[in-house]
Amino acid sequence: MGSEVVRVTIFGTDFNLRCDGADAETTRLVATYVNSKIAELQELTASRDDMKLAVLSALNIAGELFETKAKYEAEVEKVREYEEKVKAITGKIDGAGGVGKTVG
16 A cells, blocks of 8 residues: 655644555544644643643643543453353353253
């Protein structure tokens, strides 16, 4: 799969981003999200320090990622528990194969 260059603007600065394996629309959506998080933080803090805004926004986004990852891992653990329960029930059913059969 080839790479594509996508031009995006984040906080007033233009970037040409190479999309290796990622589609261009996803790259644009990510850039828009990052831009909105920086703008949101600027409104909340009234800061004019671009570097500080970028770092704080990155930390906020990373915090969201960690929260989402923790929720995902909790769901994966639930699925594993359900799989174990299904295996146990299936084993009981398989083990009871001859019980209750009538000979006709």
